[in-house]
Amino acid sequence: MSGLRVLFATAELTPVAAVGGLAQAATGLVHELRAQGLEVEAVLPDYGGVELRDEERLPPLDVPGWAAPATARRGEHPSFGPVTLVSVPGIERPHPYADERGESWPDNDARFLGFAVAVAALARTSRPDLVHLNDWHTAAAAAAVDPGTPVVLSVHNLAYQGRTGPDWADRLGPRGAAFLRDGGCNPLAGAIALADLVVVVSPTYREEVLRPETGNGLDGLLRERADRLVGIRNGIDTEVWGPAHDPHLPAPFGPDDLAPKASAKAALLERLGLPDGPEPLAVGVTRLVGQKGFDLLLPLVPRLGELPLRVAILGSGEAWLARQLHGAAAAHPGTLAFVEGYDEQLAHLLLGGGDLLLLPSRFEPCGLTQMQAMRYGTLPVVTDVGGLRDTVVDLDDDPERGLGWRAPVADSGALLDTLRRAVLGWGDPELRLAAQRRGMTADWSWREPAAQHVELYRRLVNR
Ligand code: GLC
Secondary structure: OOOOEEEEOOOEEEOOOOOOOHHHHHHHHHHHHHHOOOOEEEEOOOOOOOEEEEEEEEEEOOHHHHHHEEEEEEEEOOOOOEEEEEEEEOOOOOOOOOOOOOOOOOOOHHHHHHHHHHHHHHHHOOOOOEEEOOOHHOHHHHHHHHOOOOOOEEOOOOOOOOOEEOHHHHHHOOOOOOOOOOEEEOHHHHHHOOEEEEEEEEEEHHHOOOHHHHOOOHHHHHHHHHHHHEOOOOOOOOOOOOOOOOOOOOOEEOOEEEEOHHHHHHHHHHHHHHOOOOOOOOOOOOOOOOOOOOOHHHHHHHOOOOOOEEEEEEEEOHHHHHOOOHHHHOOOOOOOEEEOOOOHHHHHHHHHOOOEEEEOOOOOOOOOOHHHHOOOOOOOOOOOOHHHHHHOOOOOOOOOOEEEEOOOOOOOOHHHHHHHHHHHHHHHHHHHHHHHHHHHHHHOOOOOHHHHHHHHHHHHHHO
């Protein structure tokens, strides 16, 4: 099985530079591909401040003037492992995409298009069997790699396309024309048009991106390329997310002995300053963006006590949503706890100590927290979209195979009905325990999804 050499480029890798699910998905896939015997060069922008062991500086990369000078260093990151960090003008920043107020850096087009053409230059020297790109930040490499090197593009979220002015398409060389769209340069569209294979992160999301209502303006292009489009569900890192040896929990537990989960809930309630109580606790760990649908919860907060249900949310992102969640938590302190920020330890305690996991997304390419939560016997309450449909069977539809509850549409009314069903189902000890055990013992790892990637890589390389 071994031998394939892959250059894997991404704007995020856990824990080197992590903003959202992209970081976890990219790291999980790279680690598993390496475990399955592939030689993977993981390439990330050099945002600064990252120290590598046994660092080697590579010769300057051969890039067009607007992306010069481009340099790279390769070495061992203490927890990620071998990584190559690429530097281009402007890439070094305290946050990959935005300033401290959450405003995108104004030169993100130059930064990431520059990074991506440097990735292509790197590929000319390291000569992998194929190049695997992720999202729009790496897309320009599709125009700049040597023809003959197969290109795989993973789309983690079609909503982010990197659209910018049309001049950028000219700067990408002859194949840059594929990046011209609706009078501008659309990096994601360009890479979708040029890639040999496009992977979206769940089978249902594959169906959704082909439809005008959910195709983010690229459904036509994707339909043209449907024979090159596959949907592979993400995995999760089951070493990091699992109750058997999670250093952030007060006591380990597992599918055969869930009793110690109560100590995680007690520690969580204490940490959040919530009194103990018999009602279930629903938790959310999320980026605060409209996509995730946590605003749908806001009008329901005054009524949650009747269900009865309490909710605890950890998240960072857009200021309007943080402000409203702070307001609702202040008005209903016994019902809603909101912690703004990104806190690894609290995230583990929430998923470990919660009873229900909340992810009411308007759309969700894959979603990771629902799988992470199920590892801890925390039953997901989600919407019926994308990867959420592919991972959460509704217990009321199928009590034998069910894993959680799915709201048919993303609105507050449907969410309230679904929360009501969840509280009722959770209150049935037999139903609950069986669902918890199914979720805890299912295989959410990267093993199978990575094997599917390897199979597709082989077909491309042997073509
Ligand atoms: C993006 C998507 C999310 C997906 C993740 C990893 O964050 O919004 O659904 O799980 O990428 O692919």
